[in-house]
Amino acid sequence: MTPSEFETALALIGWKKADFARATDTNQTTISRWMNGHNPVPVWVPAHLNLLIDLKAMHDKHLTPPPRPDKTAA
DSSP states (O other): OOHHHHHHHHHHHTOOHHHHHHHHTOOHHHHHHHHTTSSOOOTHHHHHHHHHHHHHHHHHHHTSOOOOOOTTOO
């Protein structure tokens, strides 16, 4: 996973690097090193993010209520 792909994946789930750090008990400095390319993104990170992206998609599809009809439109 490239730093750009990592940033894109975080954006897809609506997270910042601090959210990912907190959720995975990873130091923010470590994540910054991944994002600036100083250290490679570990192999577990894309797998974790892909699961979160899939979970968000399922949530959005099945649990987010449909929009209410506009009462002013007639």
